Amino acid sequence: MAYYKNSTKRHWVEQISTSIKTKPSTVDDSEFNSKEKNKLCIVAVPKCFFKENPEAYKPQKLGLGPYHHFRAEVYQMEWEKVAAVKASLNEEQINNFDVLVVDKLKDLYVSIQEHYGNFFDMDVNTFAWMFAIDGLFLLVQLYHMQKEFVSDIMMLENQIPFEVLKALQTYVSSVKDNEDDGLLSNKLVRFCEAVSPLELAKESQIRGGASCQLHLLDLLYELIVNKVAKEQGNHELLSRKKKVACINDIKASVRERFPSCFSCRSLLGQIRFMTSTVFGAAWHMFSRKEEDLAEDEKINAQEIRIPSVSLLHDVMNVEFKVVQGGISSIEFSKEHLIFYLPTIIVNENTEVILRNLVAYEATRVKSCDILQFAEYVDLMCGIIDKPRDVELLRKRNILKVQDDMDDEEIANLFNGIKKSTSDRKRQHGLDKAVAKVNERFLNSTQVKVYRFMQKYVYNSWKFLTFCATVLILIFTGFQSFCDVYGCSDHFFAE
Structure with missing residues (x-):
């Protein structure tokens, strides 16, 4: 010491x-x-x-x-x-x-x-x-x-x-002071770029430049939280919206000219959707292990409440895509079910850097200020629970893995970091994205059916098993009676 x-x-x-x-x-x-x-x-x-x-x-x-x-x-x-x-x-x-x-x-x-x-x-x-x-x-x-x-x-x-x-x-150094300061600033920024797990802002985007920051961790923090999305950052989302609007216009035009085709097709589509939803939710519930269900339903006080990547993908068909612009550009599109996240590099130094950035942010801000970086870390820890969550994000280039780390190691890394934003009065835009995800997930038909079946079917499973056993005994006895006395002659005679 x-x-x-x-x-x-x-x-x-x-x-x-x-x-x-x-x-x-x-x-x-x-x-x-x-x-x-x-x-x-x-x-x-x-x-x-x-x-x-x-x-x-x-x-x-x-x-x-x-x-x-x-x-x-x-x-x-x-x-x-x-x-x-x-x-x-x-x-x-x-x-x-x-x-x-x-x-x-x-x-x-x-x-x-x-x-x-x-x-x-x-x-x-x-x-x-x-x-x-x-x-x-x-x-x-x-x-x-x-x-x-x-x-x-x-x-x-x-x-x-x-x-x-x-x-x-x-x-x-033998160079002049102003040249020396510029050289040092350049080296500081290059070092941060080499070790940062996230994309950084340009030096010109932080007040005073690199050498005017307090220390290396402070510089890395400023470069991360000041990374602003470019004007074209959400170009893909806007383009997608235009395409969907165009397709809807075409469908509306065809519907006006051929209403009978769409009425029959709509009825069949609704029946198909309801059937697939009910059976899909039932299959999703009964095909999983009992301990997995308990884990999903339990509110973990150590993480924020948000569905995992695999749950969003399997139940709601949510897509995960890379967004440019850093942690300030994270967004969830409820209309298109797309979760936009920045790329994060995961290697042997990532956990130490994430933890110390969160700790530094907690020591430098007032109780009423926003913990931007801590909210991002809480989000990632919330949506990553299992190796499959890591696999899905890795395939979409949201997680870039180095140092030969496997999916289980990375899942354990994020599961080991507890949330640090629970007692804050103000929250960043990331909290809005989390709220959108939870709202869309809890209001989805699949989840409503899942919760209904779990509440009224799964919790009553012992009673239903007893009823099924009684029915089987009744039918078995009835079958034995028919084999001896011939039921077709007594009950089904024309």
Whole structure:
């Protein structure tokens, strides 16, 4: 644990002395508090997330920053980090490392401390050396990414403020400041594109650009939630609506000229639909295992209430299609029974990145704000229950699987993430899509028949079995009577 209890009295005197000598700020308290909240961006993962899966939030190989740098389990990487940093510097920079890097970082002590809040408590010299090594190592990873460190780098408690990265880039780079800032921004965005499970917005779509964000996880979050659908994003849906309208016009015209054909055809169609619906629902209910039925009917408090992919596909013939434009473009068409979802890449780093983005979003927003990303994760966890759900989404390119993960592994991944949006007052547009799905599903004829049969047939199965047994005994006795006395002569004589 990196909560430093070894702060000396001399360090306390230095802090008090600096505080006394500092001129009072002219801003009011509300503005000051607002700025402090904005700067406080690297906090401990809330316990409600951490206890669910500690390994997803605690670095396994690489410790960066005050939370995990000195943790015994990852400290063995220290000399590998030093070796990587030395390899990225020239001889002059190595020989004058104290003056060129460490001493200059000390000027950022107070500013960087604000990013960590009360957790941050170490002497200036330790601070400067720690961030010099960790920051330069992270810069090395931005240029030459090692896949084995991606999960650890993207964890909330392992974030390094961009303020440190920009300062270090300036200290060790030979280019001008404005060119240097542009180069760093480009590398940050490229890194996010390489590790992101979702399609990202362009850098120009986020306020201030990449280097003006707080840290790497913050940048990835902004690039994901600010991905906006292009004007032609729903072109396919609009085109489909036009085609359907055209077909309906043709059918109406033919119906006017040949009404008798359509009256007979309509009657046969209704009979066929009712028959197939009733028998289809009955077959769907009785062909499944009893434990599957219980699982579908039970409201799982750990996930949002929404039918799974396979249930929507089998019962309602819902189609699943890829939509461009990120999580803000998710939509369900009740008219055409199409669920539009963005493509998500699933690999060995996906769970860690999803979990830490959700945790970061929870720490950065107010209680009345919308949890856009958490709602998306809740949606995916709600519609994916079994390997077959994964298979259906994978075949439609909504899930792109890497690292040879099988369908069961992916289903377990999404089932292991609990919902985190239940207590929010405001909800994003995703909640509207979920409401549409549930409304259309619960009001469908198939589901109504299914629920009716389950309520009045399945729950009365013991009674019906008893009645059937009695009838069988009666008919068996009647048949035996007929074999002995000849029923045809006594009951069916003309």
